[in-house]
Amino acid sequence: MLKDLWKRRLDLVEEKLVAELRENEALNETLCSAMKYSLMAGGKRLRPVLLMAAADAVGAEGDAYVTTGCAIEMIHTYSLIHDDLPSMDNDDYRRGKPTNHKVYGDGIAVLAGDALLTMAFEVMLRQKGATPEQLVAIVREMSTAAGSNGMVGGQVIDLESEGKKIDLQELRKMHMAKTGALFRAAIRSGAILGGATEAQLAALTTYADKFGLAFQITDDILDVTGNEETIGKPVGSDERNHKSTYVTLTSLPEARKMALDTIEEAIDALEEFGDEADFLRDLAGYLMERNK
């Protein structure tokens, strides 16, 4: 079930992203091309898929919220473009392709990221079947998650901890902001759009935080055990760069155990839900098996 539904929704997202890019056709060709280059570079579309699965879980039809899913994918993509810049992580490859600034230059890469972040807010307002109250709530979720106390704040901590050894608690705080907040926004936005009750929203928020943590631990594991071609970037880079990760701060078996426990906690958070939440359960389970 997992793979079929994921693939179907991934296709839905791809299709909608192309449509939204066309709708927003920028007044400048270079900018258009740079935005499209990174936005359509593949990827698992995990955040939109989580958003739709959260809507399912509260009894709505997840497919209906693909527009907001695309908006969050734009925020995710912008963050990758900026993180890859020479003044930050200085990465030359992403998903097996040269990074945005390698193709378009640093200036255009900054601006393509800026434009994608801004476009996300335009696009989420185009979500059909949402009340103005729901739209306001989603804009709030996304802006809080992406901002100085979320994604951007986490990236600053990451930059500042380069070459320094940080402890498990700091590592957790950094990732909670850098990647966790956006998973939380995806899941909470899907729940809000689907009409979640307060109790459902609280349970799904717990699921989201556990999911985000497990995602990061398995990401660190993949950097050691992954296949370079499959993940599209060099493996072992964390160790080479003396980066603190869940693996380097503990050990591979310990990190695996931590990931398993966290996935279990994520699934446990869904106990009040029926089989409408099966896709969310499967998505948590997938984290242990993922190879990219």
Added chain:
Amino acid sequence: MLKDLWKRRLDLVEEKLVAELRENEALNETLCSAMKYSLMAGGKRLRPVLLMAAADAVGAEGDAYVTTGCAIEMIHTYSLIHDDLPSMDNDDYRRGKPTNHKVYGDGIAVLAGDALLTMAFEVMLRQKGATPEQLVAIVREMSTAAGSNGMVGGQVIDLESEGKKIDLQELRKMHMAKTGALFRAAIRSGAILGGATEAQLAALTTYADKFGLAFQITDDILDVTGNEETIGKPVGSDERNHKSTYVTLTSLPEARKMALDTIEEAIDALEEFGDEADFLRDLAGYLMERNK
């Protein structure tokens, strides 16, 4: 009247910006400091003041919308930080102070800009006395104005036309996007919050577009006639950089005439308004006398 009211509202904006920064206290000190450095570097606060004046014009109390005014000032500040980067205009000074990346480095400057743009959307949702419909409308105005068909798109055209001679029509198109769109969003947002009718909104949009054009022409004039200390950056830089401007493409007297005519058109657009629109009229008139 102009100076007193402007000064009073400028103080209101400064105070509110400090409060909003405190409210959003970033989880990282460096980021906080970099955001504050540029946001509190002075400036005329022209966009918030225009927003409040537009609310006045439709019979509301402009002061009430200082929160949304602060949000637009954050968008404006983020754009200055990114435009100043070495990969773009490579400017070392802004308002008489070293630019953000000169103080904090390129990476943090990119992130401080990102955080301010994102925070703007958080802050505008905190506007009191606005309906969810109005909040959605404002988010739409701001995201459209700041995005790939507005400010960011204009900056890309600006980057690409460096060293090239462009004609008056292209220059206008570039500025309409790069600076005009945000003036338009400021004025339209103030009008929407103040409860403008469709006809009022249309008239104020015309005013906004004329204002934006006149602002740019007088900006180009200032680059030739301005005092370096007063404007806080080197004068004559446009000519040195072989930039096409309203002055270099015509002449100083012709640019002055064009500015005067455009200001008159801006004021004419307000003919259906009573003295509630006097502040907007004064603000248009000020463009001809400004020395920074």
